Amino acid sequence: MPKILVTGALGQIGSELVPALCSRYGTANVIASDIRPLNNCNNYIDCQYELLDVTDVRQIAALVKKHGINTIYHLAALLSAVAEAKPQSAWVINVNGLYNVLEVAREYGCAVFTPSSIGAFGPSTPPNKTPQDTIQRPSTIYGVTKVAGELLCDYYFKRFGVDTRGLRYPGIISYKTPPAGGTTDYAVHIYYAALQEQHYTCFLRPGTFLDMMYMPDALRAAIELMEADPSKLKHRNAFNVTAMSVEPEIIAAEIRKHIPGFTLDYQIDPVRQAIADSWPNSLDDSAAREEWGWQPAYDLERMTTDILQNLRVKLGLTT
Numbered sequence: 001m002p003k004i005l006v007t008g009a010l011g012q013i014g015s016e017l018v019p020a021l022c023s024r025y026g027t028a029n030v031i032a033s034d035i036r037p038l039n040n041c042n043n044y045i046d047c048q049y050e051l052l053d054v055t056d057v058r059q060i061a062a063l064v065k066k067h068g069i070n071t072i073y074h075l076a077a078l079l080s081a082v083a084e085a086k087p088q089s090a091w092v093i094n095v096n097g098l099y100n101v102l103e104v105a106r107e108y109g110c111a112v113f114t115p116s117s118i119g120a121f122g123p124s125t126p127p128n129k130t131p132q133d134t135i136q137r138p139s140t141i142y143g144v145t146k147v148a149g150e151l152l153c154d155y156y157f158k159r160f161g162v163d164t165r166g167l168r169y170p171g172i173i174s175y176k177t178p179p180a181g182g183t184t185d186y187a188v189h190i191y192y193a194a195l196q197e198q199h200y201t202c203f204l205r206p207g208t209f210l211d212m213m214y215m216p217d218a219l220r221a222a223i224e225l226m227e228a229d230p231s232k233l234k235h236r237n238a239f240n241v242t243a244m245s246v247e248p249e250i251i252a253a254e255i256r257k258h259i260p261g262f263t264l265d266y267q268i269d270p271v272r273q274a275i276a277d278s279w280p281n282s283l284d285d286s287a288a289r290e291e292w293g294w295q296p297a298y299d300l301e302r303m304t305t306d307i308l309q310n311l312r313v314k315l316g317l318t319t
Helices: 014-025 057-067 080-085 087-108 141-160 186-196 215-227 248-256 270-277 286-292 300-314
Strands: 004-007 030-034 048-051 071-074 111-117 164-169 171-173 199-202 210-214 244-246 263-266
Touching (some): 004 014, 004 057, 014 215, 057 087, 071 087, 071 215, 080 141, 080 270, 087 141, 111 141, 111 215, 141 164, 164 215, 171 215, 186 248, 210 300, 248 300
Parallel strands (some): 004 071, 199 263
């Protein structure tokens, strides 16, 4: 049975991954951690919670030793738009923080899951059905930190035998937790706006295709990868995973099947548009499908139906 530490547990993925891990392995086997005090946020954490600054290697080591941790889901990071505004902080948190986690994992024999991103690709990457193994020359600090992280994880596996595994996530859509400064955040905001105002002003231009994934699939992918037979993993780190390739008008059209009066216009954010333009339109995730059986459960139609049903309840819009 794994004894799990989750860093960045109050973030968009972490706040939903923690309950999923507790449900699968039991609350006694999951330790949630973040740099923010738990009483300063709206997230509900059922398992034990610890304050943790991942830039302090001694804090990580102390928690691993205290709780007998053997698996770390390392989620603490600055996301794309925030990272571009704070590039120095992005390097310290995204790269130095990961290095600290890997060093502790090497010393204490922990497995490590680390999320990478479509941001690890760049303008020179083949944009359509981007291969698992291809050129990675990102033009953002977020992308640079993700490539560095992928290489660090590969190195620690090959050099020290640390059981490192990871996914290149596309944009992740969730109705439960608010986004935290990502370039694909519009795909979350649009559903709230559709129900509350029947109108949304998008910060990316029409025709901006990006890969997306519904949060339940994102959580399941992480857990399934960590449970996968290691002998079948040729890549181990930074598997491409995806569920759908969409642009704003396609999402809007699907929403109109439920809310016919929904309207969409645009006010382009140059920074986030430039980031999106440097990313792939779609990913080839055949390596994940072949090596550990990845298969998404949600397409755009099923996801939209589920989000709108649940958001109506969350926002008190049911009759």
